[in-house]
Structures are given as structure tokens and as C-alpha cells.
Amino acid sequence: MIRTSTDGRVRVVTIDRPERRNALRPEDLDALRRAVDRAETPVTYLRGAGDAFCAGADLDAVAGLDRDDEADATSFARRGQRTAAAIAAADTVVVCGIDGAARGGGVELALAADVRAATPAATFAEPGVEFGLFGAWGGTVRLPRVMREGDALEFALSGRVLDADEALRTGLVSRVVDDPRAVADVIADGKPDALRTVKRRVRDRRDDAMQADAEAKAFAALVRSHGADIAASRTE
Structure with a gap:
């Protein structure tokens, strides 16, 4: 079950x-996708209810797949x-707040978030190797982009559990805080179009020349939109 609510400039999506x-x-995957699309x-702010973030794919659903x-x-993997x-x-x-366990697909959904x-x-693990599986919801693509390749391979191949401090050290998370929601609130204070532009530019996977051109044009567009605010800030 996916619950949603809106609190000011933040939409809260809870895996419940x-x-x-x-x-x-x-x-649930379909409902989560719709909840994000409609924001x-x-x-x-993406979070889990109770004492875990997300245990990943429901193993009953995986066990029920036609071998x-x-x-x-393939259809199940594509859905994720x-x-x-x-x-x-x-x-x-999308700010992901991880409190408690993130496992398998839960780690992969967190990897897709911006922050x-x-x-x-919080604890993290990719236990799929224990069952003869691996993270097939984009994890093999995103994990080495977020962590160093060596750390990513060791994490995924070993199936071992990382605590919050090690997740921070390896880059799997960017902050360890008592209240992750506060991180979302700080980001929400930014100009919406600037937030969207930063996200698009950082996530742009085109070649460097195309990215540099797009980045420059996006910067110019924001200056055009917020020139008065920028000028006013110089006198504050």
C-alpha cells in the first residue's frame, strides 16, 4: 500500500x-510510480512506515513467478x-529518508532518488546473491555511479549489511541525521525551477560537450527568470 499526503512544498510518499x-x-510498484509521477x-519525500524503509521485492511475489x-x-523486473x-x-x-532496513529493491529505489x-x-544490504538473484530494478546501473566501483562490487557480491556510518563513507547516503525529513524541507526552500534544472543537469548522461551546452543554456534561463531576485540579494 502506498500512502500520499502534501505538507507545504513537500509531497510525502509512504510505503505502508x-x-x-x-x-x-x-x-505496489505501480502505485509508487503513479504517486511520484503525480507529484x-x-x-x-519517500519513506517507509514502521521500523524499516523497504525490504525490496515481496518474496511471495518472486516465488510465484513462472520459472x-x-x-x-522479465516483466516483474521491468516493473521495478x-x-x-x-x-x-x-x-x-526526490529525497529518500531511510530509517531502519533497506534491502534489495529498497536499496535500488533509494539509489534512484536524488538525495x-x-x-x-538505517542499514543497507543487497542479499539477492543468497537466493541466486541480483538487483534488477536498475541497481547494477546506478550502484557504481553512487559508490566507487570497488565498493559497489563488494557490497553487491558479499550481501553483507552496511550500517549508516559505512553507507555514508562509501557514498551510498549523503547525510546521517536524526530526522531525514528535515533535509527535504531545506531543499524545498529553493526556487522550484532552479531545483528542477539542477536535477536535470546533474542527471544528464549525454556526452560532456552536450551537457556543457545544456548547462550554460539552463543557467541563462534561470538568470532570466530570477534576475531581480539575484540583484536584490546583493544588497542584503
């Missing part, structure tokens, strides 16, 4: 299956990829 550590069924606030039909498992891609591509800035803030109680 605490009895299953917020594990996601196919229908109109400058910032979306003799490759399309069935589409949800993670929606988080990464959303116009809104990951964890509490001291």
Missing part, C-alpha cells in the same frame, strides 16, 4: 506495509525498473 517490512508487490510539489516462462520474471526510472526522472526532487538521507538506525 510495515507487517511485511514494506516489501513491494507488483501492484506537483518541488520536493517529494518456465522467462517473460514472467519503470518505478525506479520514474523516481530518477521525476520533475520533483538519500539516513538515520543512525
Whole structure:
């Protein structure tokens, strides 16, 4: 179940299956994608209910996949990829607040967010190797972009649990704070179009020359939109 609410300039999206550590069924993935797609606030705050962020894919759903039909498992993976891609591509800035366990697909959804803030109680693991699986919701693409390649490989191959401090050291999260929501609130104070532009420029995967050109044009557009505010700030 996915719950949504709006609090000022922040849309709060909660994965709400605490009895299953917020594990996601196919229908939950679809609902999460819709919740992010429909966000109109400058910032979306993604969190889990209870004492876990997200345990990843619901193993009952995985166990129910047709082993003799490759399309069935492929479709499930694609569903998770589409949800993670929606988080990464959303116009809104997505801040992921991790409190408690993030496992497997939960780590992958967090990787798709723009900012990951964890509490001291947060832990992270990719335990798929224990079951003969791996992170197929975009994790193999995003993990080495967020962590150094060596750290990413060791994390994914070992299946071991990282605490919040090690997640911070390896770059898996950018902040360890008592209240991750406060990180979302600070970001939400920015100009909405500037927030969108920064996100698009940082996430632009085109070649360097094209990115530099797009970055310069975007900067000019923001100066055009906020020239008066910029001028006024010089006198403050």
C-alpha cells in the first residue's frame, strides 16, 4: 500500500506495509510510480512506515513467478525498473529518508532518488546473491555511479549489511541525521525551477560537450527568470 499526503512544498510518499517490512508487490510498484509521477510539489519525500524503509521485492511475489516462462520474471523486473526510472526522472526532487532496513529493491529505489538521507538506525544490504538473484530494478546501473566501483562490487557480491556510518563513507547516503525529513524541507526552500534544472543537469548522461551546452543554456534561463531576485540579494 502506498500512502500520499502534501505538507507545504513537500509531497510525502509512504510505503505502508510495515507487517511485511514494506516489501513491494507488483501492484505496489505501480502505485509508487503513479504517486511520484503525480507529484506537483518541488520536493517529494519517500519513506517507509514502521521500523524499516523497504525490504525490496515481496518474496511471495518472486516465488510465484513462472520459472518456465522467462517473460514472467522479465516483466516483474521491468516493473521495478519503470518505478525506479520514474523516481530518477521525476520533475520533483526526490529525497529518500531511510530509517531502519533497506534491502534489495529498497536499496535500488533509494539509489534512484536524488538525495538519500539516513538515520543512525538505517542499514543497507543487497542479499539477492543468497537466493541466486541480483538487483534488477536498475541497481547494477546506478550502484557504481553512487559508490566507487570497488565498493559497489563488494557490497553487491558479499550481501553483507552496511550500517549508516559505512553507507555514508562509501557514498551510498549523503547525510546521517536524526530526522531525514528535515533535509527535504531545506531543499524545498529553493526556487522550484532552479531545483528542477539542477536535477536535470546533474542527471544528464549525454556526452560532456552536450551537457556543457545544456548547462550554460539552463543557467541563462534561470538568470532570466530570477534576475531581480539575484540583484536584490546583493544588497542584503
